[in-house]
Amino acid sequence: MKANRMEAFSDGVLAIIITIMVLEFKVPECHDWYALSKLGPKILSYIFSFVYVGIYWNNHHHLLHMVRTMNGRLMWLNLLLLFWLSLVPFTTAWMGESRFAATPTALYGIILLLAAFSYRLLQRAIIKQHSGDSSFVVAMGKDLKGKLSPLLYLIAVLTAYVSPWISGFFFVLVAIIWFVPDKRIEHVLKGH
Template sequence: MSGGEGQAVARPGLSTAERLSGYTDAVFAVIITIMVLELRPPESSEFKAILGLWPTIISYIVSYIFIAIIWINHHYLMTYVDVPSPRVIWLNFAHLFFVSLVPFATAWMADTKLARAPVITYALLFVATDGMYNLFEIEIFRHSAKISKTKYKTTRRRSLAALAFFVTAAVLATIESWLGFGLICLALALHLRPDASARWRRRKTEPTD
């Protein structure tokens, strides 16, 4: 059939990597929405009533930053993926499973004013989430020719350092919850910059005048 009404028009479809990124973005959006819905305003009309919500405010801010860091690192890490293997896809789902538990752990910690057991659980969730991210990262780098050996070693050292911080935070939380929570905040700083920046790679490959 050539031309005319009813002829199918070929349209480029999304690659598997784009679909994986799109699905992950949607999950992150839902998780943040759930956390926002957990926020409850004070019953009092006074500004000082906000101060009584300090556990909720602190817990929400830290969890929001954690999810933002995960998304940013995931976004740049996916720039190293051309065609994701089944293992990469399943590791991504496993990673999202632990991320999806962040609203629950955040709400429990906030409701108990950063009590020991909730903070320990919160820290262990960070360990599980970051541990799964490490496996996800390793699997992607193993099959990518886009990353240099130097960049690989630097990225892996930082990822393992962050994981060690989270493990230490979980241990310290068994002694004093504030120590564990404080170390979690410090560990987040290690992932503020993306592991795999596409912008850096573009600068290297762009022609110079």
């Protein structure tokens, strides 16, 4: 199997994840702005999750361009990442429905933390394929965003019980850090 088949499969799964999230919205019975404003927490949790899924899709796309040979390990690690991301619609809906109650917000952070670990495992497996390519290995070794994100997710999980808004701040912070795709891969690809 070529990496582009795994990428196409992953793209399809991520598209379904976004579709499931938007299908959680129920049309308000009333036809005024107040009725729509009652959906505020659901809309906010959807925006969080849409941005996160978009960030994963974008960086995943860049990462898979570095796959030299496809193997079972990469396919399973990719499935592990997709598994955690497939739980995002559930936690998004629960967090929005509960108006950012502590436990749903903490679970949302746990799912994002596990997705981050899974992405890192996939990234490390791809890096291992490049052990002879020092430019790629050196560029990927400086993964400050990848090392900082799990710590920020953990803080978000713990602060959910103090204030979901503090927790939300850390979710937004991680999203801001990753909003610009990982340029290290683009630089390596341009160098080859």
